[in-house]
Amino acid sequence: MAGTEVSRRDELLQIAGELFARKGFRNTTVRDIADAAGILSGSLYHHFDSKETMVHELLDSFQTGLFADYDAIQASDLGPRAKLEAVIRRSFEAIDHNHSEVAIFQNDAAHLGQLDGFSYLVERNERFRELWTRLLREGVEAGELRADLDVELVYRFLRDTVWVAVRWYRPDGPLSGDEVAEQYLAILLDGIGVSTQSKES
Amino acid sequence: MAGTEVSRRDELLQIAGELFARKGFRNTTVRDIADAAGILSGSLYHHFDSKETMVHELLDSFQTGLFADYDAIQASDLGPRAKLEAVIRRSFEAIDHNHSEVAIFQNDAAHLGQLDGFSYLVERNERFRELWTRLLREGVEAGELRADLDVELVYRFLRDTVWVAVRWYRPDGPLSGDEVAEQYLAILLDGIGVSTQSKES
DNA sequence: GTCTATAAGATGATAGAC
């Protein structure tokens, strides 16, 4: 009953998540998951109703935690640009700490969103867009970000730049999530910051 | 026999390409393709050996044309930064003119590359990396790009930023490929250009 | 060039024994 105990169910969920992330949801069979867990495919159905249930639990619990932190950043008293930086750092943290979930979301969310019971993916995607574009607009209004930006285009640029990193980033690799976040922010902000060569003026 | 005639084979290839791009290779059945073409699935095998043959032809002919243009840019007498810009513009042109092929490559190349007969995808990926990182290094050496860059990281940043646009870009949408390329270059180069606020100095 | 018919294998899922 200690909080650190890992249930068999969670164990299986993690194994499934790694396979979904590496091979894609549709390209991973329940037999693949069972093999990796050292059991037979039928035994999986003692723990889960279906393959879809597994990917749902992975994505839902991950997104709930991520959005709670986004909301906390939004509600903080940081300036718009600092909020944007915090949101981006938190996103790279997700790539580091929830690599499987981010990869699944990045690769399969578009298809999963069309399935029954997965419409929340579409809704959260829209909420995500509203949060990020709002931060960009507030940054422009506060004079902290360039005013000549097409906000929607920059949003897509930012969003894709951040999340697509899950394709090459390895949690056990040489770079930490924070280090990548700093380098990305340095490149990005020198592009969209109001001033670059003369920041200290 | 006129050059503008479209063979039934090419017609089917285009239909298959659009489905592969939208639903993914594995998620598209030969029945889907046949249905979209108004024939039965068995009839497809009069034109193609297999489903894999179809995706191979799509990717191979697309990549051959793209790399020929990359090589021409590389061999030109433009400066490193101008070459980099030209390569990026040509890439957005591909997203515009060969949307299906780019989407398939972006979504399925990683998995297809593991299949027999698709190892050329891995090889070309490496050649692509060498070309782009070389341009970045030459840009730094020529004093045209910031010297404090981690070239490999910037390469991934550039590569992902460009190609991931296929996810939202629509050839029949309000923005042309050129327009998106210009906006992306503006954001990018103000980030990695040696000077930004004082370009005309 | 397309259709009819069908083979051979993979896949998600179930029922009941241990």
Added chain:
DNA sequence: GTCTATCATCTTATAGAC
């Protein structure tokens, strides 16, 4: 909690008629 056994369905691909 896992295994045995199995089903219904889907999928790629083939052979031969039209």
